[in-house]
Amino acid sequence: MKKINLIIATTLFSITFSIGAFAQTETKIGALIGYGTEIENIGIGANAEFPIMEKLTISPSFIYYLPKDESGIKINWFEVNANANYYFLDEENIDVYGIAGLNYSSIKVKYENSFGLGGDFSSSDGRIGLNLGAGANFNIGSSITPFAELKYVIIDGGQLVVAAGVKFNL
Template identity: 65%
Template sequence: MKARLLITGALLFFAGILSSSAQTDTRLGAMLVYGTEIENPGIGVTAEFPIIEDLTIAPGFIYYLPKDESGISLNWWEINGNAHYYFSNTESLGFYGLAGLNYSHVKVDFDGSGWGGTDFGASDGRFGLNLGAGANFNIGSSITPFAEAKYVIIDGGQLVIGAGVKFNL
């Protein structure tokens, strides 16, 4: 229930920003990712809002696919608030560095039916920092493929590698 509320809130947030900053460089996108700490793929949404030349604000949300192993269920999602600085922005390629804040939430449930009947569940949320780089591949249309890699500096740390498409608005 909390996850649905959070996703709805994030979508309303994106919609509010989009209605207040309709520029040709504003982008909204979807991506597939892989997290090295959870060792699982995920799906996400991202956006880019120009602030000044070569600098954008890029909020995002990633939901990792649930993982079930030996009666243990793991759910993980993260919210990101990044800034992208474009070092190179040619007609065919836009290369950027990224830095920002991360909030990761993990929930673990243990089904104890096969282990004496005791169920157990716990969840935790942590703030961290994002550092990474990415590239937009300008193919001459309103759709822009992109690839991105970031390291989340948090307990245990996690490398997140992703790719997707952004739609110019």
């Protein structure tokens, strides 16, 4: 749990610092809905984008997958990402970018025996992996930018994540 709190605190500090450091540029903060193929569930999350060079942004994100209950086994899963987005296509209506970065995924599994046979069981694990993917921002002429992303998390078992949402220009 201490690792999780440290990661979340570090991410929030980075976001706060970056907002102040890049206030003059097009910083974006947004919300997303995603689907993970390994957990086979929908997640909700938040992301941000902080320009550091003309075609390069730093993009932290967080996705919390909705809890699952399969045959009495409860599963909780979240991921924290630290990505770099490189914009290789910048058109009037669409901006396409490549994604590369780090991923921290945490899963907690809990079984509560309601029949009195045996005991309860709980386990959690956290893993670090790599993100590779692509995304697109759809310019609709306002301070709200819809986006879509597809990334593969290289980690035990791997996970494909499809996400879509909106980013708000600050």
